[in-house]
Amino acid sequence: MKILILGGNGMLGPWAVKALQDRHDILLTDINDPYPEYKGEFQKLSVDDVDGVVKAAEGMDMIVNLSVLRPHRKIAFDVNTMGNYAMMLAAREHRIKRVITTGPHYQKVGQQYEEWDFDLTPDMPPAPGTRLYAHTKALGQEICRVFSERHGIQVITLLYYNMKHSWNLGGPEAPVVYHEDMVPFSTAWQDCGTAVQAAVEVPEERLASKNESFFIFPDLPHRKFDNEKTRRVLGWKPRYQVERLWNKDSRNPESNLTEAF
Amino acid sequence: MNVLITSAASATAQIIAGALGSDHTLRLTDLPGSASGDIIANELGHESETDQLVAGIDAIVNIGYQGQSGSNTHLMDYHTRRMYNLLQAASNAGVKRYINISTLKLFQDLEENLVVTEKWRSDPPAEDIELLVAHMAEYVCKEFARDRLIQVVNLRLGWPFIGDSSAGPSDTAAISHGMIGESITAALVAEELIQWQDIHVQSPVDHQRFITKTAARLLPELAGRLSS
Numbered sequence: 001m002k003i004l005i006l007g008g009n010g011m012l013g014p015w016a017v018k019a020l021q022d023r024h025d026i027l028l029t030d031i032n033d034p035y036p037e038y039k040g041e042f043q044k045l046s047v048d049d050v051d052g053v054v055k056a057a058e059g060m061d062m063i064v065n066l067s068v069l070r071p072h073r074k075i076a077f078d079v080n081t082m083g084n085y086a087m088m089l090a091a092r093e094h095r096i097k098r099v100i101t102t103g104p105h106y107q108k109v110g111q112q113y114e115e116w117d118f119d120l121t122p123d124m125p126p127a128p129g130t131r132l133y134a135h136t137k138a139l140g141q142e143i144c145r146v147f148s149e150r151h152g153i154q155v156i157t158l159l160y161y162n163m164k165h166s167w168n169l170g171g172p173e174a175p176v177v178y179h180e181d182m183v184p185f186s187t188a189w190q191d192c193g194t195a196v197q198a199a200v201e202v203p204e205e206r207l208a209s210k211n212e213s214f215f216i217f218p219d220l221p222h223r224k225f226d227n228e229k230t231r232r233v234l235g236w237k238p239r240y241q242v243e244r245l246w247n248k249d250s251r252n253p254e255s256n257l258t259e260a261f
Numbered sequence: 262m263n264v265l266i267t268s269a270a271s272a273t274a275q276i277i278a279g280a281l282g283s284d285h286t287l288r289l290t291d292l293p294g295s296a297s298g299d300i301i302a303n304e305l306g307h308e309s310e311t312d313q314l315v316a317g318i319d320a321i322v323n324i325g326y327q328g329q330s331g332s333n334t335h336l337m338d339y340h341t342r343r344m345y346n347l348l349q350a351a352s353n354a355g356v357k358r359y360i361n362i363s364t365l366k367l368f369q370d371l372e373e374n375l376v377v378t379e380k381w382r383s384d385p386p387a388e389d390i391e392l393l394v395a396h397m398a399e400y401v402c403k404e405f406a407r408d409r410l411i412q413v414v415n416l417r418l419g420w421p422f423i424g425d426s427s428a429g430p431s432d433t434a435a436i437s438h439g440m441i442g443e444s445i446t447a448a449l450v451a452e453e454l455i456q457w458q459d460i461h462v463q464s465p466v467d468h469q470r471f472i473t474k475t476a477a478r479l480l481p482e483l484a485g486r487l488s489s
Contacts, residue, residue, distance in 0.1 A: 050334055073307035130404050135404055139341050142397065146386075
């Protein structure tokens with residue numbers, strides 16, 4: 001399959017490319033140069049360049065939008081909102097049947113859900129609130145929904161929260177802290193990438209509608225969020241359970257006699 | 262009341278300004294390319310100019326449909342990012358009420374025989390950029406109301422706008438200029454509103470398309486003039 005990846009040089013991009021590159025033909029695009037290890041086809045492109053995105057999408061079977069910009073008041077809209085608009089115009093123009101977009105959990109499940117409720121699912125009505133990152137991503141997702149309903153384009157939205165390195169479970173916050181209160185929606189980077197692969201390859205008949213969202217995290221005991229749909233529909237099997245963050249049995253013995261165990 | 266009207270060079274804003282001008286102190290604004298005369302040029306960016314624009318304002322009337330023209334990307338940017346900036350500035354300044362002027366055309370693809378009220382989900386077409394961005398502007402406003410940062414009245418007006426002439430036989434969603442002005446005048450002072458309040462307004466015409474009972478209930482000044 002020929003896949004256009006937008007914003008492919010961010011934090012998620014390399015993991016998604018790693019999961020996809022031996023199985024599909026990829027055109028990687030980003031506003032920045034590709035990371036040094038990447039050897040495939042690349043085009044410098046800003047996701048809010050509508051004409052450029054439409055042109056790059058010609059001949060593609062699918063578009064994967066991994067672009068993200070959090071803090072800047074203008075660029076956040078350009079990337080998170082206008083980027084999805086550009087993607088959907090491109091999909092409509094070239095009759096591309098499936099697009100995959102990514103974002104944070106709270107573009108769907110905003111504070112009014114997260115601080116109050118449990119068993120949160122990705123199928124609840126979006127309530128992002130006004131926090132810039134959540135709000136701009138939610139606007140982008142709404143554009144996808146409207147285009148999907150009108151033009152029958154399959155939209156798959158992958159929602160993430162807290163990404164971890166598999167080797168030490170460290171993440172954006174440093175240093176890593178084990179056995180304390182964790183984000184109950186934490187995922188190893190490798191698994192974040194394989195979720196993109198699962199979304200690319202899931203057969204259409206397994207998707208209940210043309211606009212489906214998924215929470216991407218392994219089985220966690222908190223029951224704050226629910227990943228059942230992700231496992232059932234996408235068939236995604238996370239390799240890392242981030243268990244050292246939530247299970248005290250995984251700590252070293254206090255005696256440090258590790259060989260005895 | 263000090264009222265800020267956006268997209269002030271537009272035809273809709275001029276109808277509204279004409280109706281409000283005698284009872285309120287108006288501040289008019291539009292983008293630099295459109296502003297002239299009494300209209301303050303403002304980009305609705307995220308810097309201090311927008312803070313200054315809303316300083317001392319009690320209520321904002323925002324033209325959320327057909328207030329702007331230009332490319333599709335300009336319209337999308339205006340109705341998402343610039344709306345966000347305006348609402349953020351208004352929230353920070355303690356503006357009490359934000360009246361978003363939207364359109365009942367968001368339901369135009371529904372069959373006319375359906376009893377469409379504020380409880381129906383709107384259905385914006387992706388191929389009509391003006392309606393798509395009107396929907397997006399509503400979305401931005403709703404999240405500010407959801408976070409309880411500002412009280413929003415989402416006033417969806419019928420179409421076409423009719424001046425002195427009467428509605429044609431196919432204009433089953435028409436609204437008169439007088440009704441536009443009166444509905445906004447009433448919405449500025451209405452007391453029984455929730456944080457996010459959709460209100461549908463059109464004139465009483467033959468084969469009236471949209472139900473206006475919410476407007477009659479919440480905007481009592483209009484009650485006698487709306488279809489019951």
